[in-house]
Amino acid sequence: MYTKIIGPARQAWKTVAQFYFENLAGDYRRADHELRKANRYYLKAIREAKKAHDYKKAEDLEAEWGGDVDGERAAFDLAETAYYLRRAQKYHIPTPDYKDGKYWEQDSYTHRYTLTVEGIDYVDNRFYEKRKKKWEFWLAFAAPATGLIGAIIGLVAIIVHATSK
Numbered sequence: 001m002y003t004k005i006i007g008p009a010r011q012a013w014k015t016v017a018q019f020y021f022e023n024l025a026g027d028y029r030r031a032d033h034e035l036r037k038a039n040r041y042y043l044k045a046i047r048e049a050k051k052a053h054d055y056k057k058a059e060d061l062e063a064e065w066g067g068d069v070d071g072e073r074a075a076f077d078l079a080e081t082a083y084y085l086r087r088a089q090k091y092h093i094p095t096p097d098y099k100d101g102k103y104w105e106q107d108s109y110t111h112r113y114t115l116t117v118e119g120i121d122y123v124d125n126r127f128y129e130k131r132k133k134k135w136e137f138w139l140a141f142a143a144p145a146t147g148l149i150g151a152i153i154g155l156v157a158i159i160v161h162a163t164s165k
Contacts, residue, residue, distance in 0.1 A: 027075075027082065030079075031072065031076035031078075032079075034076075035073060038069050039069065042062075042064075042069070046065070049061060073109070077114040078107070078112060084115055084119075084120055085115075085123075087123065088123050088127070091127060091130060093123060094126065096122050098113065102118050104116065
């Protein structure tokens with residue numbers, strides 16, 4: 001009974017996921033999905049080879065995995081860099097200098113420059129600081145506004161009580 005329900009549901013979910021990643025997902029999600037799919041495939045194959053005590057096949061799969069995942073990793077890094085650069089542009093955040101090797105690295109697969117982890121942190125920290133400044137500005141008015149609203153409610157209550165006698 002359980003397999004009669006789960007089998008078609010699993011197939012339907014795979015169809016929906018395939019449609020989403022082929023037609024609706026952005027570059028970042030698509031690249032992340034492909035990278036995870038490749039990693040799952042190779043990890044499973046390596047595990048099975050080691051379970052069968054075929055260590056030569058496991059080593060070959062590990063070497064093949066490194067070569068195959070390079071393309072997916074490069075696509076993911078490019079999509080991630082594009083995401084953070086769009087975010088920086090949208091919120092008027094300065095991006096790190098392209099000449100600084102601490103924030104940028106040249107991809108060995110596509111030979112394009114992508115943000116390093118430090119570069120991503122740089123953009124994220126600037127975004128956080130900008131958002132924090134905006135919230136601090138509005139929170140400075142929160143306490144006085146709350147007090148003013150409370151005073152107005154108190155005055156209205158006193159006036160209503162006085163006129164109801």
